[in-house]
Amino acid sequence: MKPHRQPLVYLLMTLPGVLFLLVAFIAPVVVMLSSSFLTQTSQGIDLPITFSNYWRVIDTPLYGHVIWITLRISLYTTLLALFVGFPIAMVIARGGPFYSRLAIIIVVAPLVVSVVIRTYGWSLLLANNKSGVLNWTLAHLGFGPIATHLMYTETAVVLGSLHVFLPMMVLPLSSAIARVNPAVEEAAGTLGANGWRLLWYIMLPLCKPGILAGASVVFSLTAASFVTPAILGGSYALMLGNLVEQQILAVYDWPFGSALAVVMVLLIYGVNGLAGWAFDSKHLPRASRGLALRRAPRLRGSLS
Amino acid sequence: MRDRNSKGFSRRSVLKGLGVAGLAAAAPTVYVKNAWAEGKSISVGTYKGTQAEYIRQQVIPKFESDFKCKVSQAEGSTLNQIAQLRIQKSNPVFSVMFLDDVGIPIARDEGLIARLDLSKIGNSQRVAKRFVMKDNYAIAFCVSSAAPYYNTESAQPLTSYAQLWSEDFRGAFMMSTPKQTQGVFLPVVAAALVTGLPLTEAQYQISKAWDKMAELKPNVQTIYESNVTAVLQVSQGQAKVGGLELSKVVLPYTTQGAPVDLCYPKEGIFGVPGCMTLVNNCPNPDLALAFMDRMLDPEIQKGLAESAYAAPTVSGIELDPAVAKLLPYPEGRLDEMKLVLLDWNVINSQRSDIIERTNQIFGVRG
Structure with a gap:
């Protein structure tokens, strides 16, 4: 194929995807954005243009509180997913064929079960009564009849979200780990780095793209989730997605529901952008940059 | 000569009887019951839970068989049902929508539902007047x-x-x-x-x-x-x-x-009448009205009441005594049980x- 024809071929190849996104994503987002500046009447959404929906989000303490809960739950879920997911990703990337496949099956298998069913499963595990699996187990270990009251708390939502979104962290992480040259780890080991140093100064910095990708997906999906907080969080762990549903379906206030949805999207993009900027080595303080090489001069010498 | 006023068989009455019997025997060959509905389909938005299960298992299969039609059932609660009607207003998918009485004024004022032609719902004659609601925009089938x-x-x-x-x-x-x-x-x-x-x-x-x-x-x-x-x-x-x-x-x-x-x-x-409404500009409205009529059939009303523990709105139903004591039925018990509407x-x-x-x-x- 002649090189000058390549852009046209690329354009044609991407056209179906672009058209799909235009129809299924960009158009609804434009409608949502414009609705958020309009007014709900008994006949539907209409003029005048107003900022009152956004002012209501800012002015009502409840919505600030819900935004804060949404951020907190998403952040905790992301950090836990990284903490739990990294060792699993290491096994997938470095564990040999048997353990690698086993770990992939364990991580991916829950994806074939509906989120609703999995979340109801968690409600049985965490139930605030003596027949809840966790309480039943703790009771048999001597912790009293009802040792925990986790249902309808933020903790329950974090646990449920972790279960649902863990694969989204593990898969990009394992891919990033697999791209790290094993010779680097061997060199670090040869030069005296113990396991923690290897993890902290070599693997984590080199897996930064995978960590960022996984964290971004887990954070975004958790912040926008609806089913898990609705079932496990109840009224005390309301998240933005639940408020959007409530305003649109129950209250029939599309403009305000749209404003809440816009805030949610901005929040997600904002946090992702901030995280990307913060983790970009150009913006990291000197002390955090190239930790591995600065703190391990012998290793720096061997790799250069 | 035979007395004109005697009650014996006359030649005319015998011939008339034979004629009626012949027509009755031939009827299935020339008239197919509910043929107008054959091949049509409607979507019905019902409530959730036991009542929905009864409708799925006991009402719809028999109705489909009697009318040679197809009925799709979707379950929901009143405000969600109204939200669906709003979204589909220009091109309705549902024909019958179950709404609590709370939703009727909203749906009527927004033009989401149509007035019912009660002449096509024969069993509506048996429904207590207070349950034909909002100027014939809804008819309750349970309380x-x-x-x-x-x-x-x-x-x-x-x-x-x-x-x-x-x-x-x-x-x-x-x-x-x-x-x-x-x-x-x-x-x-x-x-x-x-x-x-x-x-x-x-x-x-x-x-x-x-x-x-x-x-x-x-x-x-x-x-x-x-x-x-x-x-x-x-x-x-x-x-x-x-x-x-x-x-x-x-x-x-x-x-x-x-x-x-x-x-x-x-x-x-509190009392909550569960109502049936006809969606405005819906597909196959006649079939929808026939479905509503079936829901008010005394046999279905009894079955619904005894399986889902909601009182019938049709008069003259003999309920199981164990169920009857729990329900505001007959109509007079609404006041006896201090049921607030x-x-x-x-x-x-x-x-x-x-x-x-x-x-x-x-x-x-x-």
Whole structure:
């Protein structure tokens, strides 16, 4: 194929995807954005243009509180997913064929079960009564009849979200780990780095793209989730997605529901952008940059 | 000569009899019952739970067989059903939509539903007049009562709504969401307790309910949306009391032996007529009206009442005595059981405020 024809071929190849996104994503987002500046009447959404929906989000303490809960739950879920997911990703990337496949099956298998069913499963595990699996187990270990009251708390939502979104962290992480040259780890080991140093100064910095990708997906999906907080969080762990549903379906206030949805999207993009900027080595303080090489001069010498 | 007034057979009467018998025998070959409906299809939006299951298993298959048609069933609650109608207003998918009486004024005023032609719903003649609603825009097929419910192993039934605020129920009350019809009743109860007015009058004083609702917060474990799940959770001891909830959701579990039952506080309980509406500009409206007629058939009414514990709206149904004592039926028992029917024109105008106030009070722990 002649090189000058390549852009046209690329354009044609991407056209179906672009058209799909235009129809299924960009158009609804434009409608949502414009609705958020309009007014709900008994006949539907209409003029005048107003900022009152956004002012209501800012002015009502409840919505600030819900935004804060949404951020907190998403952040905790992301950090836990990284903490739990990294060792699993290491096994997938470095564990040999048997353990690698086993770990992939364990991580991916829950994806074939509906989120609703999995979340109801968690409600049985965490139930605030003596027949809840966790309480039943703790009771048999001597912790009293009802040792925990986790249902309808933020903790329950974090646990449920972790279960649902863990694969989204593990898969990009394992891919990033697999791209790290094993010779680097061997060199670090040869030069005296113990396991923690290897993890902290070599693997984590080199897996930064995978960590960022996984964290971004887990954070975004958790912040926008609806089913898990609705079932496990109840009224005390309301998240933005639940408020959007409530305003649109129950209250029939599309403009305000749209404003809440816009805030949610901005929040997600904002946090992702901030995280990307913060983790970009150009913006990291000197002390955090190239930790591995600065703190391990012998290793720096061997790799250069 | 034979006496003209004798009651014996005459040649004419014999010939007439033979003619009628012949026509009757030949009828199936020249007339197919309900042939007009053959091959048509409608979508019906029903409620959830046991009642929906009865309709799925007992009503729809027989109706499809009798009319050679197809009926699709989707389950939902009133506000969600209305949301669907709004979305599909220009191109309706549903033909029949079940709505609580709360939703009828909203759906009618927005042009989502059409006036019913009662001449095409033969069984509507048997329905008590108060259940042909809003100028023939809806016809009720069942009446549920709404009341608090409790775990029979860990609590006593409430004799007054005031007991819901007692320390015995700290963190042990599961409250129904005001997004659903039955969730609006608790603010009315709170207004009644604050003002000392009966429930029928307290519904006009909801603005005075909110401080009392805030006092309930320590007792509220959560606000639930899935009523079937909540009833099961209370029966499993997750909480001691729940509600307010519809009898058709709670009683099926009570009669199956689950440790959960309704309470009947002295202040009275609420009534919720479950209505059928015809969607405006819907596909196959005649088939939709025939479906409504089938839902009002005495046999179906009896089956629905005995499986889902919601009172029939059709007169002359002989219910199982064990079921009959639980239901506001016949019509006169509505007053006997102090069943309060709310003025939804007033409540609906405050609905978004009720939801927002509830969020503000119960959306923050502590």
